[in-house]
Amino acid sequence: MLKPLGDRVILQAQEEETTVGGIVLASNAQEKPQTAKVVAVGDGRVLDNGEKVAPSVKEGETVLLDKYSGTEVKYEGASYLVVHEKDLVAIVD
Amino acid sequence: MLKPLGDRVILQAQEEETTVGGIVLASNAQEKPQTAKVVAVGDGRVLDNGEKVAPSVKEGETVLLDKYSGTEVKYEGASYLVVHEKDLVAIVD
Amino acid sequence: MLKPLGDRVILQAQEEETTVGGIVLASNAQEKPQTAKVVAVGDGRVLDNGEKVAPSVKEGETVLLDKYSGTEVKYEGASYLVVHEKDLVAIVD
Amino acid sequence: MLKPLGDRVILQAQEEETTVGGIVLASNAQEKPQTAKVVAVGDGRVLDNGEKVAPSVKEGETVLLDKYSGTEVKYEGASYLVVHEKDLVAIVD
């Protein structure tokens, strides 16, 4: 298991399938999906007064992220995206 | 639904129509509209003392924004602009 | 109406006319006027301790500004200059 | 009158004349004078705790300034130099 440090959030890209008339189409490469699922969340960043601020997202939530943020890491064959919480744009309900 | 994180604000470009003698003219491409409608507002940024500062704009308000700020995101077919609150210039009453 | 956000100030360029022997001369293009009239003032910036600091200029005042500061915005046909308060050099009494 | 904003100080270049055997010589262009007279002083900068720190120089004092600091502004025909207080090097007694 990966336990992210600080204000980091570990994400897993979501397979985005589009169904047209029952035919499942893979997502268009040019229109890279911007959503991902939160797999693990760090304890948060430490403020200058020593307080820790817990991230605003929770495991299992789907988030929208900026196209160019994050670092890809590989762990046990799977590939994940690690981002700092501030690079998450929105929660998708 | 998109719930913006931190001090982010989600905007939707406003269709700007100009009517001249009853004829509706599309807005001039060279003079890109600088106003947009606030669609969703984050909880605000966290100060160094741990306090959260709510953004100064509200859902439904029309805002004036800097020409080059923000990131375009696509969600359910529609396209939105996500900006940090500090990149909003003014509220248009 | 435009309500500037944060520590922003909205300015309107002043027509600077020079009269020589009764003849009104337009201001010299090379010697661009550096003064403008304050049209609207934001609520001010938020300090790290959560306090809000109101800008030091008021609507109606004439200010001297740095030559290269500010962003031009268009609103209802008129053109304004939006600057952060820190880019205003002096109040002209 | 110009009332500088923030930690700004308005200076007026001093005519530096050198007398050699009774003949007044203009200051050498290559050895640009680095002193100026304080014409007006702002209220000072606001600290992160909300306190205002008054500048350490007063109207009428002569100051030594860094060769490349400041911005020239024109006001009522005269030309002034506006600098942030931190760019003043020393007071000349």
Next chain:
Amino acid sequence: MLKPLGDRVILQAQEEETTVGGIVLASNAQEKPQTAKVVAVGDGRVLDNGEKVAPSVKEGETVLLDKYSGTEVKYEGASYLVVHEKDLVAIVD
């Protein structure tokens, strides 16, 4: 012994062996392992209020790190990687 200073963490690269049908394969050079073992941990960084924040990792833990972070140091023939705590991505349980 090396006692890291500040928020530094000393790591030792882990030998990553892959066994395929009983044959031990060296890790692929192109897929550089991103995990390392924590060998020593500093006392942590000092906050602006004078408090010291102990790092979140402990000696003996395995951590995931960003591909390009850290500085290699040599000590008594062995080679170590020294990173600032903020460059550690996650703890691997």
Next chain:
Amino acid sequence: MLKPLGDRVILQAQEEETTVGGIVLASNAQEKPQTAKVVAVGDGRVLDNGEKVAPSVKEGETVLLDKYSGTEVKYEGASYLVVHEKDLVAIVD
């Protein structure tokens, strides 16, 4: 007299003479002396909490300074070096 502002220190280059067998040699131009004498000291910098921190050097002390720091100023024919206190490396006892 020059009264330095803020955390500035005014230095005067020291003539460094080397005596070899009674013969006084001028210091080697390639090995520029790195020591100077403190001529005047400012009141110090203002911390974010409003406190003023007096510089750690005193008039008359000899200091070691970084080769490339400081700005040369001319005053009454003499030439001085003005540095910020943080650019002084050590006091030479």
Next chain:
Amino acid sequence: MLKPLGDRVILQAQEEETTVGGIVLASNAQEKPQTAKVVAVGDGRVLDNGEKVAPSVKEGETVLLDKYSGTEVKYEGASYLVVHEKDLVAIVD
């Protein structure tokens, strides 16, 4: 004597000799030693709240330092390396 200012530490490069079969070999130029001996330590840096934080190293200790940090200074014929405490990587026990 040199008394370092602020959070500076003065180091002296250690002669690193390698003995192979009784023959003392000079250290390899390509593998520049990364350890040095602490010769003098400053009083430490001043925090934003006015507190002074004493450096974590003491005179006489051997430290490991980053390859490219520090500035060389010459004093009384000997050459020293002056580094800010934050550029020291570890204490070598």
